[in-house]
Amino acid sequence: xxxxxxxxxxxxxxxxxxxxxxxxxxxxxxxxxxxxxxxxxxxxxxxxxxxxxxxxxxxxxxxxxxxxxxxxxxxxxxxxxxxxxxxxxxxxxxxxxxxxxxxxxxxxxxxxxxxxxxxxxxxxxxxxxxxxxxxxxxxxxxxxxxxxxxxxxxxxxxxxxxxxxxxxxxxxxxxxxxxxxxxxxxxxxxxxxxxxxxxxxxxxxxxxxxxxxxxxxxxxxxxxxxxxxxxxxxxxxxxxxxxxxxxxxxxxxxxxxxxxxxxxxxxxxxxxxxxxxxxxxxxxxxxxxxxxxxx
Amino acid sequence: xxxxxxxxxxxxxxxxxxxxxxxxxxxxxxxxxxxxxxxxxxxxxxxxxxxxxxxxxxxxxxxxxxxxxxxxxxxxxxxxxxxxxxxxxxxxxxxxxxxxxxxxxxxxxxxxxxxxxxxxxxxxxxxxxxxxxxxxxxxxxxxxxxxxxxxxxxxxxxxxxxxxxxxxxxxxxxxxxxxxxxxxxxxxxxxxxxxxxxxxxxxxxxxxxxxxxxxxxxxxxxxxxxxxxxxxxxxxxxxxxxxxxxxxxxxxxxxxxxxxxxxxxxxxxxxxxxxxxxxxxxxxxxxxxxxxxxxxxxxxxxxxxxxxxxxxxxxxxxxxxxxxxxxxxxxxxxxxxxxxxxxxxxxxxxxxxxxxxxxxxxxxxxxxxxxxxxxxxxxxxxxxxxxxxxxxxxxxxxx
Numbered sequence: 001x002x003x004x005x006x007x008x009x010x011x012x013x014x015x016x017x018x019x020x021x022x023x024x025x026x027x028x029x030x031x032x033x034x035x036x037x038x039x040x041x042x043x044x045x046x047x048x049x050x051x052x053x054x055x056x057x058x059x060x061x062x063x064x065x066x067x068x069x070x071x072x073x074x075x076x077x078x079x080x081x082x083x084x085x086x087x088x089x090x091x092x093x094x095x096x097x098x099x100x101x102x103x104x105x106x107x108x109x110x111x112x113x114x115x116x117x118x119x120x121x122x123x124x125x126x127x128x129x130x131x132x133x134x135x136x137x138x139x140x141x142x143x144x145x146x147x148x149x150x151x152x153x154x155x156x157x158x159x160x161x162x163x164x165x166x167x168x169x170x171x172x173x174x175x176x177x178x179x180x181x182x183x184x185x186x187x188x189x190x191x192x193x194x195x196x197x198x199x200x201x202x203x204x205x206x207x208x209x210x211x212x213x214x215x216x217x218x219x220x221x222x223x224x225x226x227x228x229x230x231x232x233x234x235x236x237x238x239x240x241x242x243x244x245x246x247x248x249x250x251x252x253x254x255x256x257x258x259x260x261x262x263x264x265x266x267x268x269x270x271x272x273x274x275x276x277x278x279x280x281x282x283x284x285x286x287x288x289x290x291x292x293x294x295x
Numbered sequence: 296x297x298x299x300x301x302x303x304x305x306x307x308x309x310x311x312x313x314x315x316x317x318x319x320x321x322x323x324x325x326x327x328x329x330x331x332x333x334x335x336x337x338x339x340x341x342x343x344x345x346x347x348x349x350x351x352x353x354x355x356x357x358x359x360x361x362x363x364x365x366x367x368x369x370x371x372x373x374x375x376x377x378x379x380x381x382x383x384x385x386x387x388x389x390x391x392x393x394x395x396x397x398x399x400x401x402x403x404x405x406x407x408x409x410x411x412x413x414x415x416x417x418x419x420x421x422x423x424x425x426x427x428x429x430x431x432x433x434x435x436x437x438x439x440x441x442x443x444x445x446x447x448x449x450x451x452x453x454x455x456x457x458x459x460x461x462x463x464x465x466x467x468x469x470x471x472x473x474x475x476x477x478x479x480x481x482x483x484x485x486x487x488x489x490x491x492x493x494x495x496x497x498x499x500x501x502x503x504x505x506x507x508x509x510x511x512x513x514x515x516x517x518x519x520x521x522x523x524x525x526x527x528x529x530x531x532x533x534x535x536x537x538x539x540x541x542x543x544x545x546x547x548x549x550x551x552x553x554x555x556x557x558x559x560x561x562x563x564x565x566x567x568x569x570x571x572x573x574x575x576x577x578x579x580x581x582x583x584x585x586x587x588x589x590x591x592x593x594x595x596x597x598x599x600x601x602x603x604x605x606x607x608x609x610x611x612x613x614x615x616x617x618x619x620x621x622x623x624x625x626x627x628x629x630x631x632x633x634x635x636x637x638x639x640x641x642x643x644x645x646x647x648x649x650x651x652x653x654x655x656x657x658x659x660x661x662x663x664x665x666x667x668x669x670x671x672x673x674x675x676x677x678x679x680x681x682x683x684x685x686x687x688x689x690x691x692x693x694x
Binding site for chain 2: 008021147149220225265
């Protein structure tokens with residue numbers, strides 16, 4: 001058997017793939033954060049709660065209305081995006097003129113309140129959500145048994161990431177958005193509704209978190225705490241990628257997923273800090289992040 | 296002179312006895328546990344409700360004095376728990392603190408209680424240290440510990456042919472203790488340990504660890520963790536085809552609350568050890584149904600154990616005729632434990648309450664006839680086999 005650093009190559013390939021799967025979640029979540037920060041300059045601490053809400057919408061829609069998984073992939077981001085748009089319009093938008101810290105504190109408080117409420121109502125244990133029948137089972141790749149659902153997560157999240165990147169970097173709408181961030185007054189004078197653009201952006205970011213939540217529901221327990229467990233890691237991903245860089249967030253998400261996966265083989269005890277170690281090193285060498293532009 | 300002093304002491308004793316001494320005119324029991332975190336369903340407010348039920352079933356008063364239950368959330372932090380317990384003892388006339396989920400918390404509060412000369416009774420924590428080197432003359436441990444879990448699940452699986460093990464262990468004191476206890480039992484019974492991997496507490500994704508366990512070729516994958524970690528590991532093991540591949544998952548600490556959370560579809564076939572199952576005797580069914588009416592869920596061994604612990608404490612006060620710590624502790628050691636939780640329980644000199652534990656197998660969805668019909672009781676393990684011999688526990692109180 002071929003060995004790499006004392007680990008059979010089969011096991012290593014398996015871990016690389018597992019890292020890629022986890023990286024998909026990091027990429028989707030950090031993409032949403034990066035979009036919101038890049039265009040609104042809001043550090044959205046409610047992102048974990050929005051991710052959790054996405055999973056809960058899928059779960060409750062199935063329980064109460066029989067909405068299947070595939071529909072939930074559309075319904076959950078719409079519901080969570082809609083709620084988030086409401087919150088942005090009524091509350092968050094009032095904080096844009098103030099220091100960034102206020103947006104951070106507001107979204108953090110919001111996340112605590114939402115998670116606390118869900119924990120009170122649903123308990124901490126979490127509830128199961130079955131994957132759709134079409135994605136049940138797995139395939140034997142020779143070096144590992146790949147659950148079909150996990151393969152789907154990688155493919156689907158990659159498509160979403162690229163679509164969002166193209167939307168912002170390559171379309172007319174994206175160009176307006178970016179312009180509105182640079183100089184809102186000027187863009188508004190061209191007759192473009194800037195506040196509406198910003199609301200839509202926030203809803204888009206929240207919707208992305210909700211999609212990640214629906215994707216996560218069949219893998220993890222749907223629990224009020226699922227978001228707070230992952231959000232800190234995702235922030236580190238965004239910092240490593242460079243605050244506000246869309247492509248940076250995507251690439252870094254996958255990269256750090258793989259780095260974490262490999263750590264779990266070589267030194268499992270460090271697997272939950274390796275991302276922060278990388279973050280510290282990047283901040284020392286490149287304070288703007290790997291893909292960030294120097295401010 | 297000596298005679299005179301003796302006479303004064305005797306007179307003093309007689310007056311106290313005559314008043315049927317209850318300090319502050321009431322008995323106050325504090326339930327301190329995790330009510331909002333990862334173990335909130337494991338004990339949580341369910342334990343508080345169970346304690347209230349014990350008070351009601353006892354009659355609401357002891358020696359004609361009222362009984363009060365107070366509760367607090369310690370957030371799984373030993374320092375917060377110690378501060379709350381200290382405040383309860385010093386300024387709020389709490390007589391005993393109970394439940395104490397999480398081993399670090401239980402050890403801290405037990406040390407504090409000994410210093411303050413107050414009774415503490417642990418139902419929610421697992422470490423055998425509570426009745427080992429860190430035992431207290433006023434400390435009691437009910438319901439389960441890592442040794443009983445290891446003997447129950449570990450011993451049974453080795454007997455069924457699961458003689459090689461790989462552990463997924465939570466990277467903190469409780470995980471180590473559970474892994475070590477189980478590994479010892481496995482080796483004692485002729486099995487072997489193929490390896491172990493330590494994962495951080497509150498890990499979301501177990502796939503890397505599960506792949507390592509899978510490639511080890513061990514027949515049994517032992518989960519030396521708790522709560523959501525165990526749930527996620529079991530769920531993802533099914534996903535990665537581990538059980539279909541012939542390897543068995545053994546959840547070393549898993550209760551009815553977590554089985555309910557996971558659902559029978561995923562949890563079916565799992566073997567686990569609990570010291571209580573609501574659907575075992577007429578008394579336990581009656582209690583389970585009353586409890587479910589109040590909380591919406593059936594009790595697990597932590598919650599039913601808390602009921603039993605509170606009841607035993609109140610019986611001891613009644614038998615002692617006072618709530619004075621020394622006298623009550625003596626009675627708690629002396630009285631047998633006989634209630635719906637334990638039929639033939641006894642309290643060992645190190646504070647360990649010894650009663651039978653049960654090896655359970657989680658039913659398949661087809662076999663389950665009702666919402667909370669989850670377990671088949673595979674075997675009853677006598678308390679003396681399940682718990683560590685008090686003489687070997689390392690507790691200095693055992694002669």
